Amino acid sequence: MLRTHTCGDLRRTHVGQTVTLCGWVDKYRDHRGIVFIDLRDRYGKTQIKFNLSDDSDIQKTAWDLRYEDVVQVTGEVVERPADMTNPKLATGEIELRAKDLVVLNKSKTPPFEPEGQSLPNEELRLKYRFIDLRRPELQKAMIMRHKLTKATRDYFDSLGFLEVETPILGRSTPEGARDYLVPSRVHQGSFYALPQSPQLYKQLLMVGGLDRYVQIARCFRDEDLRADRQPEFTQIDVEMAFITREDLLQVIDGLVAAMTKAMRGIDIKLPLPRYTYNDVMERFGSDKPDLRFGMELVDIKDVAEKCEFGVFKQTIANGGRVRGINAKGAADKYSRRILDNDMKNLVADYGAKGIAYFKVTGGKLDSSIAKFFTEEQQQAIIAKLNGEEGDLLLFVADTNKVTSAALSALRSRLGRELQLYDPAEINVAWVLDFPLVTWNADENRWDAEHHPFCSVVPEDEQYFDTDPGRVRASSYDLICNGYEAASGSIRIHDPVMQQKVFDLLKINAEEAEKRFGFLLEALRYGAPPHGGIALGLDRWVMLYAGYDNIRDVIAFPKTQKASDLLTGAPSEVDTRQLRDLHIAISERK
RNA sequence: GGGGCCGUAGCUCAAUUGGUUAGAGUACCGGACUGUCGAUCCGGGGGUUGCGGGUUCGAGUCCCGUCGGCCUCGCCA
Numbered sequence: 001m002l003r004t005h006t007c008g009d010l011r012r013t014h015v016g017q018t019v020t021l022c023g024w025v026d027k028y029r030d031h032r033g034i035v036f037i038d039l040r041d042r043y044g045k046t047q048i049k050f051n052l053s054d055d056s057d058i059q060k061t062a063w064d065l066r067y068e069d070v071v072q073v074t075g076e077v078v079e080r081p082a083d084m085t086n087p088k089l090a091t092g093e094i095e096l097r098a099k100d101l102v103v104l105n106k107s108k109t110p111p112f113e114p115e116g117q118s119l120p121n122e123e124l125r126l127k128y129r130f131i132d133l134r135r136p137e138l139q140k141a142m143i144m145r146h147k148l149t150k151a152t153r154d155y156f157d158s159l160g161f162l163e164v165e166t167p168i169l170g171r172s173t174p175e176g177a178r179d180y181l182v183p184s185r186v187h188q189g190s191f192y193a194l195p196q197s198p199q200l201y202k203q204l205l206m207v208g209g210l211d212r213y214v215q216i217a218r219c220f221r222d223e224d225l226r227a228d229r230q231p232e233f234t235q236i237d238v239e240m241a242f243i244t245r246e247d248l249l250q251v252i253d254g255l256v257a258a259m260t261k262a263m264r265g266i267d268i269k270l271p272l273p274r275y276t277y278n279d280v281m282e283r284f285g286s287d288k289p290d291l292r293f294g295m296e297l298v299d300i301k302d303v304a305e306k307c308e309f310g311v312f313k314q315t316i317a318n319g320g321r322v323r324g325i326n327a328k329g330a331a332d333k334y335s336r337r338i339l340d341n342d343m344k345n346l347v348a349d350y351g352a353k354g355i356a357y358f359k360v361t362g363g364k365l366d367s368s369i370a371k372f373f374t375e376e377q378q379q380a381i382i383a384k385l386n387g388e389e390g391d392l393l394l395f396v397a398d399t400n401k402v403t404s405a406a407l408s409a410l411r412s413r414l415g416r417e418l419q420l421y422d423p424a425e426i427n428v429a430w431v432l433d434f435p436l437v438t439w440n441a442d443e444n445r446w447d448a449e450h451h452p453f454c455s456v457v458p459e460d461e462q463y464f465d466t467d468p469g470r471v472r473a474s475s476y477d478l479i480c481n482g483y484e485a486a487s488g489s490i491r492i493h494d495p496v497m498q499q500k501v502f503d504l505l506k507i508n509a510e511e512a513e514k515r516f517g518f519l520l521e522a523l524r525y526g527a528p529p530h531g532g533i534a535l536g537l538d539r540w541v542m543l544y545a546g547y548d549n550i551r552d553v554i555a556f557p558k559t560q561k562a563s564d565l566l567t568g569a570p571s572e573v574d575t576r577q578l579r580d581l582h583i584a585i586s587e588r589k
Numbered sequence: 590g591g592g593g594c595c596g597u598a599g600c601u602c603a604a605u606u607g608g609u610u611a612g613a614g615u616a617c618c619g620g621a622c623u624g625u626c627g628a629u630c631c632g633g634g635g636g637u638u639g640c641g642g643g644u645u646c647g648a649g650u651c652c653c654g655u656c657g658g659c660c661u662c663g664c665c666a
Contacts, residue, residue: 033623052623067616086626109617111599117615117627118601123658176666196666223665224590349592349662451666505666559658 002072002104008044010077012093020074021046021096022104024134025065026115035062039073039096040115042139047086047095048073058101068107068114068131074100122551126565129556141553144263145541149216151262152236155255156214161238164213166201168194173515176451178222180231183581194220197534199451200519202239203491206530207522213239216537224560228483228539228550231562236540238488239532245474245490248531249274249430252478252486255535256428263544264426272478273429280431284411285323285404290482291429292421295411297323297404303380304397309372311354315397323403324356324395326385327414331359331392346413347396350405356395360387412482424546428480433457436473437504445506450475452501453519454489455531468504478535480543488533495523 003022010019026040035050050062065071075098086092112120114134119125125132132138153163172179172193179193195201197219205213217237225231236255240248253270260268273291280289283296304312304322312322327333334343344355358365358381365378373381385393396406415421436456437446446468448454456464457472464471478486492498498520502512512520541553551557558564578585 027626027628029625029628031623031625031628032621034625035623036625036628038626047626049624081624084624084626088626092626109599113600113616116600120600121596121658123596124600126658173666177664199666221665224663226665227660229665345593351662448666454666560660561657563657565658 006043007039007041007046008090010046010091010094010096012079014077015079015094017077018074018099019077019096020072021048022072023070024107025067025069025071028065028067030063032063035059035065036095037062037065037071037073039071040134044090046091047080047089048075048098049078049095050098050101054097055099058098061101061103062098065103066107066109068110069103070105070107072102072104073098123559123565126551126557126559129566133555138552141541141545141547142555144545145537145553147262148259148537148541148544151258152214152216152255155258156212156238159212159251159254161212161214162210163215164205164210165215166195166198166205166217168218170195170201173200175515180220180222183583185580185582188582196221197235198237199453200516202237202532203453203519203527203530204522206239206241207525207527209241209528211241213237213532217534222562225558225562227548228542230538230550230554231558233550234537236486236535236537237532238534239530241528241530243490243529243531245432245476245531248488248490248533249476252533252535256478259540259544260426260428268426268428275429275431276433277431277435277472278433281404285406285408286482287431287434287477288479288482288484289408290412290415290421290427291479292425292427292481293415295325295327295415295420297325297407297411298385299323300381300384300395303373303377303384307373307377309356309369311356312395312397320397320399321403322395322397323407324381324385324393325407325411325414326387327392327394327418328388329390330414330418331361331390333418334392343394343410343413346409347406350409351402352396352398352406354396355406355410356397358393358395360389360391360393363389365393426480426543428478428485431477431479432475433472434475434477435469436460436471436501437468439469446504448501448505449473450487450489452505452507452516453491453498454501455492455497456501464500464504474531476533478533480540483539483543484536485539485543486533486535488531490529490531493523493527493529495520498523 002020004019005021007021007023021039023039023041025037026045027038029036033052037048038045039048050059052059073096075096077094078097080093080095110131111124111128112131114131169182169192172181172191177196179196182192182194184190184192198215198217202213215237217235218232219235220232222231240251250271253272256272257268257270260266277287280287285297300322301316305316307313315322339355339357347355356369358367358370360382365373365381370378381387381393387393394410396403398406434449436449436454438449440447450473455474457474460471473489475489477484492501538550538553542550545553547553556564556566563570
């Protein structure tokens with residue numbers, strides 16, 4: 001080892017010892033006769049002192065040290081004078097009096113300092129990721145990520161799960177996200193697909209009798225990115241045989257408790273709260289509401305259909321809905337300009353044509369449209385939304401879908417801006433009973449809400465032929481702070497039932513055989529009842545770390561256009577490589 | 590594919606209504622300094638204002654296009 005201790009180790013108890021540290025030059029303070037260096041590694045920082053009277057040769061070398069040089073320093077741990085300790089450093093009561101200095105590697109002037117006064121733009125940080133990774137915030141994320149996977153493996157190991165690796169080079173099963181494709185050299189014109197998830201493999205493992213499976217699995221989806229979405233990401237992928245939905249929920253409750261203990265050191269209360277899909281959609285307008293605060297959606301159909309405000313009245317007459325939320329005490333916090341522009345633009349993103357708002361003042365509604373509501377109607381609105389003096393009531397009139405999406409977005413923004421919750425809180429809950437299928441108006445058919453292998457809540461089978469939209473899936477999502485944090489279901493293990501679902505989705509037998517034949521065949525050879533779930537590992541790390549961006553918890557993330565600014569991927573390749581793969585690039589337009 | 594924000598020195602930012610030689614802090618280079626911890630002080634170098642067009646007597650500023658980064662709708666079974 002080139003060092004005896006790390007830069008975070010040394011304390012008053014080490015005084016008098018001769019030690020060797022290695023690290024990066026974080027700061028240098030050159031007084032000519034005396035030079036101070038803050039030496040940094042991932043464990044901390046230690047002040048090094050070079051004194052001219054001690055050894056002038058070392059001193060001269062110390063004069064030339066610059067940011068991010070990598071050095072090895074040997075010296076004696078000495079106590080700092082009482083008035084010169086640094087309470088900002090864990091090692092601030094001591095310093096290292098240098099006797100020997102080796103410059104292990106001189107650094108070019110770095111494009112930015114890891115702990116400089118201001119963080120450079122993300123483009124530069126991504127290009128020089130190896131420097132960005134020296135920042136404590138990114139190192140914290142990598143450490144948390146390690147701890148989370150460790151806690152996960154320990155937890156499932158204790159329950160007898162087997163970690164099984166599934167192929168990265170697999171078969172493309174169209175539908176769902178776009179696949180990343182890998183051309184085959186041996187099979188001209190054929191392609192492998194990178195897995196969007198190990199979904200089919202883990203079901204095959206259940207048929208294979210492996211019973212309890214877990215994998216920290218890399219997944220790939222060629223879709224547009226978001227702050228919480230990367231083209232390649234990691235799932236904690238789980239599948240179990242011979243279980244009910246209840247069994248699965250309890251196992252994952254335990255996992256969430258183990259993860260929270262490992263990441264935050266706290267014991268969360270079990271069982272995790274459970275909501276139904278219909279419940280959260282009605283109360284929060286979202287299938288993944290942030291449950292750290294209330295501000296639930298309220299339907300005011302009774303008032304809206306009778307009032308003289310045309311937009312409300314017409315919407316109800318056309319079969320739509322008028323729903324609103326109460327931003328407690330926010331009447332004076334938003335100007336008319338913000339409400340008429342910013343808030344309107346926000347809901348417009350979700351298809352809403354406008355936003356109606358009232359301030360509760362003197363027991364009445366104050367608004368440019370208040371005149372369209374009788375005294376009685378105003379009181380009814382105030383009562384329904386529990387309005388009090390100084391509250392701001394916001395309404396959207398549109399289809400059920402649009403009011404949900406728009407008010408959910410409004411609620412998220414208001415909750416954040418009005419600071420209605422503790423940003424550090426981790427609030428996890430189950431959402432159960434998603435619809436099995438949703439109507440796809442464009443294609444004139446039913447689409448699977450989760451995936452085509454999801455089983456049905458038994459008492460809803462009766463609606464299969466008459467009212468498919470009413471059939472609930474035996475599925476479940478974990479939600480955390482407004483993010484979808486996990487998703488799973490009890491699967492279909494009966495080939496007859498599977499065929500019924502394919503029929504509903506208008507996937508004909510021939511097509512099903514072509515796409516998923518291997519799975520259907522497996523179901524015919526004694527497939528046990530089984531189900532599972534997949535947790536988005538990156539998102540969980542992001543949430544536990546308190547970051548709002550998934551890139552900050554991934555060592556080498558990609559940009560919104562899915563390129564890697566550090567390596568330059570994706571890149572053009574040699575024509576010879578293309579020839580081996582029988583691939584020709586058509587002219588760019 | 591659509592909408593929004595952004596791009597000026599290595600970095601973070603400024604630059605009046607379109608008007609003189611595009612500035613500041615920091616970094617970098619040189620000098621001074623034995624107790625600093627955002628060290629301080631003195632001096633210096635450093636610019637294709639992302640790129641390409643256009644309007645104008647004159648463009649960092651206005652217009653069009655394009656490239657890149659971020660946020661977002663669609664998309665993500």
